[in-house]
Every structure is written in C-alpha cells, then in structure tokens.
Amino acid sequence: IGIMPYFTTLCVYFLMILNPVMTNTITEDIEVLVFLPQNNSFLFSYARVAPAIRYAQQKMKADGNQYSGFHFNIHFENSDCVNDALFTLLDRSCGQKPDLILGPVCEYEAAAVVRLASHWKIPVISAGALATGFGNKKTEFSHLTRIAPSYVKMAETFTAMFEHFTWKSALLVYEDDKEERNCYFTLEGVYHLMADYTIKTYQFSEEDPLNVDDILQNIYDIEVMIMCMGADKIREIMLAAHRRQLTSGNYMFFNVELFNSSSYGNGSWKRGDKYDNDARQAYASLNTVTLLRTVKPEFENFLIEMTKSIEKAGLNDCKDCGNVNMFVEGFHDAMLLYAIALHEAMKSGYSKKNGTEITSRMWNRTFEGIAGQVSMDVNGDRNGDFSLMAMTNVEAGAYEVVANYFGVNGTFQLLPAFNIDHFTLKGRHKEYPEMPDKACGLGVSALTGVIVGAVLGTVMLIAFYFFRKNYRITIERRTHGEECDSGKHRQLREDSIRSNFSAA
Structure with missing residues (x-):
C-alpha cells in the first residue's frame, strides 16, 4: 500500500516529460x-x-x-x-x-x-x-x-457583377497621387481582369482641380462608371451627374472602399451644406464595393x-x-x-x-x-470576400449590404435587400446630351429624302431625253464605281493604358 504514492508521483513526472511530445x-x-x-x-x-x-x-x-x-x-x-x-x-x-x-x-x-x-x-x-x-x-x-x-481579387467582384447583369462597358475614373498610388493600383486590378470588356480610363492628379465636365463627357458611350478617389470628390462628381440627369437609371455608378479609411454607406453624402438633399438623391445611384465584414x-x-x-x-x-x-x-x-x-x-x-x-x-x-x-x-x-452596398431607403439616405461575393468559389450571393430594378439599366440611349449637327442633311427624314431624290431623278431623265432628241449627240456611257464607307468604327478600348497600368 505504501508503494502507491510513489507510483502515482512517478506517473505524474512521466506524463509531464511526455506532455510536449503528446501535444x-x-x-x-x-x-x-x-x-x-x-x-x-x-x-x-x-x-x-x-x-x-x-x-x-x-x-x-x-x-x-x-x-x-x-x-x-x-x-x-x-x-x-x-x-x-x-x-x-x-x-x-x-x-x-x-x-x-x-x-x-x-x-x-x-x-x-x-x-x-x-x-x-x-x-x-x-x-x-x-x-x-x-x-x-x-x-x-x-x-x-x-x-x-x-486588387485583382477585388476586381473579381466586378467581373461577377458584369456577367450577372450582362453589362459590357465601363469607365474607370481614379485619382493618382504619384506616391502610394492606391487608386492607381486598385483600378489596375479591374482593368487587368476585365480585358474582355470595353474599358475606358480617366486619370487625374490630386493636385489638379477636379474637372467634372470633362469626366462626365466620357460616360455617354459606356454603361458603368467605377471610381476610386477621395470621398469629397466622389460627392462632387455625383452631384454633377445628378444635375445632368445621369442618375435616373441609365448608368451605373460605383466607388471602391477597401480600407475602411473614409465614410461610406450611411451618411457618406451628408456634409451639412445646402447640397445635402441633392447629394442624397444622387447617392441613390451610387453603389459601394467593400470588404465583407x-x-x-x-x-x-x-x-x-x-x-x-x-x-x-x-x-x-x-x-x-x-x-x-x-x-x-x-x-x-x-x-x-x-x-x-x-x-x-x-x-x-x-x-x-x-x-x-x-x-x-x-x-x-x-x-x-x-x-x-x-x-x-x-x-x-x-x-477575398466582398460586399456590395446600395441605398435601400432614399428618404433616409440609408445604405445596406445587398449582395456578397465569395472569392473562394466565385459565387455571387443576392441578399433580401437586393432590388433587381436598381441594377437594371433603363433607356440609357434616350438621354444623350445635345450634340452639334456636324453632318449636312441628317435633319431630313428618310421619307423626305426618297421623295426629293425621286423628283430630281425624273427631271434629269426628261432633260437627258430631250437633249439627245434635239441635238443627236451620241452619249458615251461610262460606269463609275465608288466604294463609300460612311460608317466610322469607334474603338473605345484605350490600348495605351496597358503601358501605364504596370506593377511596382
């Protein structure tokens, strides 16, 4: 019986020695x-x-x-x-x-x-x-x-959306600070991954004054505008787009917020100035891609x-x-x-x-x-797992997550707050700005053109008949063929950006 305490002590020491190996x-x-x-x-x-x-x-x-x-x-x-x-x-x-x-x-x-x-x-x-x-x-x-x-992982969120909503073209607008160049590299990822889509780019320096007119002039032949810049400049662009009636559903607007470094979603439009009400309505068309929390x-x-x-x-x-x-x-x-x-x-x-x-x-x-x-x-x-945020209550100006993208399996999950109408482009080609009429005669309707052409042709034929009959001049007919190419192919992809969008 006296041996048991010694045996128990020996077992404890033995387990202590073996513990590092066992664990x-x-x-x-x-x-x-x-x-x-x-x-x-x-x-x-x-x-x-x-x-x-x-x-x-x-x-x-x-x-x-x-x-x-x-x-x-x-x-x-x-x-x-x-x-x-x-x-x-x-x-x-x-x-x-x-x-x-x-x-x-x-x-x-x-x-x-x-x-x-x-x-x-x-x-x-x-x-x-x-x-x-x-x-x-x-x-x-x-x-x-x-x-x-x-940034390429983030860009997968956009490719998933473009495929899901059948969008074909985008304008990438970014502010380049020439130092850390976060926005430059962010949208480089989007450009790199979306080579199969029609992509335009617009870059401006943080030292330059923001030219919203020049930026928005580039939006009319694309469907989606993706922005990466300071919150105040995004607000200025959205206000200008709203004044031009570009936020009525004809175009999609996105900003990218990956670092939780500035406000987004609820209150991002609010500055306490006289433009708050317009900004709230403008931001109803602005969606945010951010990290899934x-x-x-x-x-x-x-x-x-x-x-x-x-x-x-x-x-x-x-x-x-x-x-x-x-x-x-x-x-x-x-x-x-x-x-x-x-x-x-x-x-x-x-x-x-x-x-x-x-x-x-x-x-x-x-x-x-x-x-x-x-x-x-x-x-x-x-x-990367990312969330898509949209304004779901325009009166309150409140945002919430409407969809999530899961990078591990490439799935796009729509949440109950998602509204398909919000992401459906509507009659976008009907609200282009008035452009100067550079082609003579394009104001005449097609029917009028046919009638005028027929009358002129008839007069010319009659004149030609009497010309031959009265003066007996032998007319040598020559056939002249011309190939006219009145259509112009406008190439939207800016290939030069490939030399600019490069890694560190």
Missing part, C-alpha cells in the same frame, strides 16, 4: 523583422498594427497549444514607403538574417524588399503589396504571401483590445483611427499562418531556415483567422 509542442526561437511606418497618417502605422501582432503572439503563448513553444523575437523597424525598409534589411542581415519578414505594405517599398528576401529565401507576409504585378510568384516574388485580398465572439475581444491600444497611443483625434481595418486584421493572421506552416514543416524534419518549404505550406490552405475563415489560394494570395 506536438515544438520549441523554437524565431527572429521576426516587421516593417511599419511610424507616421500615423498611414492606416498601417506602427501604433495601429503592432498591438495586433503582439496580441497574436501572446494568444498563441497563453493558449498552451502546439504553437506555445514558439518564441517570437519581434523587431519593429520604421518604413517610410520609399527605401528605408530595404536599407534596414541589408544592415540587419550582415549579422543574422531574419526568419520571417512582415510587411512592408506600400507597393514600391515592398517590391524591393520582397525581391531581396526571395533571393535569400526568407518568407515575407504582407497585408499590402496588393498590386497586380506581385501575383508573379515564379521568380522575383517567390517567397511573398499576401494575407489581405489583392464578419463578426465572431473572439473578434469582439480583439476589437476591444485594439481600441484600448489606439486610445493609449493617443490617436483619438485622427480620422478613422479607431477602426480595425484590414491591415490590422491581416498582420494578426500573418503571425498565426506562419506558426501553422512552421509547425508543419518542423514536424516533417525541416528547419526554420527552410523558407521555401515554410512558404509553400502557407499557400493553398484554409485556417481560422481573427475575424473568420481565411482561405489562401495556390499562388499564396488570400481569396
């Missing part, structure tokens, strides 16, 4: 280099995103799960969306190269970092680098994983913690600082995705330095992120 816990130190700007004007600044990365780190450690043995040594570095990140990576790698790089977000800065990291076979995960060119993972961007939906219990706690961090950083006075945007979510999920892939690779006998193997295990998989399920495609890009 598949692997212990490893991981050097993580994170590139985030200190400037809080960026939606992906250090003050916003760093708390999400630490939240993921602490959560994996506290859960005591199979990833709790990973010790992430996180080094945050400032990136100015120009060259800082590349120089920092070079300096740090003189001693020991990082095991993982998070960021950068900005296209031009990310391009340089990802090229070098891919050459060194270091995994890079970014919630940015969304431009079309980063989809080339065969060579220079081979170790890049994009944890946020790219999902909510689950864990996300609510994450939101509370991120809000506390924002308040602690003293960012309450800046616009939209309290929003948990896709960058914040993305970098949290990046930590989890890397942990999953690293654990699998190490269980299979690979080391943390085998960046190629770890990167491949992050692709073509689905896992549970902070806001819901995350699906990565075979090319290492996140499949």
